[in-house]
Amino acid sequence: MNSLEGPELGAVFPEELYGDFISNLTDPNVMRATLSDVPVSDNSYLGVSGYSLSSLVVFSNEYSDAFLDSFDDAAELRAGLDERWPNQFPVSLSAFDSNMLAMKADWLVVKYAEELEALLG
Secondary structure (H helix, E strand, O other): OOOOOHHHHHOOOOHHHHHHHHHHHHOOOOOEEEEEEEEEOOEOOOOEOOEEEEEEEEEOOOOOHHHHHOOOOHHHHHHHOOOOOOOOOOOOOOHHHHHHHHHHHHHHHHHOHHHHHHHHO
């Protein structure tokens, strides 16, 4: 679990969903997890009142060779990235690493645009 609150304070989804969800997020060939008709639990620590989501898509922050290889200057980018990129930093990232993380998020949305369009209608 990579949250500051920990599993007890940060939980809002049913625990039994975690295994498949994290497996999809950490698989470099999947890099996303999708839930449908998922209940969100009350969580007073986070200030969340329970409700139900029709769809939830989460994109991964795992390292991705496919993402880096999508750039013409992939070798130069790899050389510039901190060895902890993208998700092994204690709390903060450099400006370069932050921008690369934002670029990866954009890349994931474009890569899976058809999937998102199907979910969002």
